[in-house]
Structures are given as C-alpha cells and as structure tokens.
Amino acid sequence: QLQLVESGGGLVQPGGSLKLSCTASGARLDDYAISWFRQAPGKGREGLSCISRIDNEAYYSDFVKGEGRFTTSRDSAKNAVYLQINNLKPEDTAVYYCGAPDDLVCSLYVADYWGQGTQVTVSS
Numbered sequence: 001q002l003q004l005v006e007s008g009g010g011l012v013q014p015g016g017s018l019k020l021s022c023t024a025s026g027a028r029l030d031d032y033a034i035s036w037f038r039q040a041p042g043k044g045r046e047g048l049s050c051i052s053r054i055d056n057e058a059y060y061s062d063f064v065k066g067e068g069r070f071t072t073s074r075d076s077a078k079n080a081v082y083l084q085i086n087n088l089k090p091e092d093t094a095v096y097y098c099g100a101p102d103d104l105v106c107s108l109y110v111a112d113y114w115g116q117g118t119q120v121t122v123s124s
Contacts, residue, residue: 002027002113004098009118012088020083020118022098029074032113033106034081036072038094038120045097047108048072051081059106088122095119 008020022034035050049072050059056074064070071084081098096118099111 002032002100004100004113004115006096006098006115006118009096009120011121011123013124014089014122016088016122017084017086018088018120020085020096020098020120022081022083022115023079029079029081029100030076031104032100033104034072034074035099035101035107035111036070036081036083036096037099037111038092038096039117040091040094043094046094049083050106050108052106053104057106059108061108085120088120090122092120092122 003025005023008018012018033050033053036048037045039045047061048064048070051072051074058072069086074081098115100113101107101110102112
C-alpha cells in the first residue's frame with residue numbers, strides 16, 4: 001500500500017513562497033502519477049496539479065493555469081514530488097494533500113492513496 005507524506009507547509013506572509021514535498025516510504029513515486037489537491041476551510045477538495053508517471057508531464061487545473069504561481073516537479077533521486085507556490089495569497093490558506101490514483105493515470109479529481117496533508121496559512 002502506497003503511503004504518502006506531505007511536508008513543507010507553514011505560516012507565510014502574503015507574497016511569500018513555499019515548496020511542498022510529497023514523499024513515500026516503501027515505494028517509488030516514479031511508479032505513480034502524483035497529484036496535488038487542497039482543501040480550504042469550509043470548502044471542498046480542489047485538484048491543483050498532476051505530474052505523470054512516464055514522462056513527468058505536468059497538468060494543471062484551469063485555476064492554476066490562470067494564476068501562474070504553482071509548479072509541480074519530480075525528483076526521482078529524492079523519491080519526491082513537489083509543489084512550488086509563489087506569491088502566496090491569503091486565499092491559498094488550506095490543507096494541501098498529495099494523492100495518487102490506482103490506475104496510474106493523472107487525475108485532478110480522484111486519488112486512491114492520500115497523505116495526511118500539510119497546513120499552509122497565509123497571513124500577515
């Protein structure tokens with residue numbers, strides 16, 4: 001069973017940046033498409049990005065594409081997938097999750113394996 005662990009969240013001032021990490025123990029993340037989601041207080045879970053398994057192609061939601069502030073990447077040597085968020089805004093405050101689907105195909109909507117989430121709070 002794939003176990004995902006997110007890290008890198010925290011309290012950051014508006015305009016700052018964070019790089020969130022998704023790692024796994026006992027499995028190679030290279031074998032999975034990895035997505036990033038977030039859930040803000042009182043809102044549903046929102047898909048942000050996905051990096052594919054085979055060619056590391058990145059897919060982004062329309063929202064993320066419009067913002068131009070989010071980038072996902074993969075580091076095979078570190079067995080990690082990242083989400084870089086720049087120019088953070090208070091509305092980015094949310095719990096951020098990485099997830100992976102069982103069918104190994106990128107999705108911005110579903111995942112079968114989830115991490116526990118990492119809190120990002122943007123406030124002055």
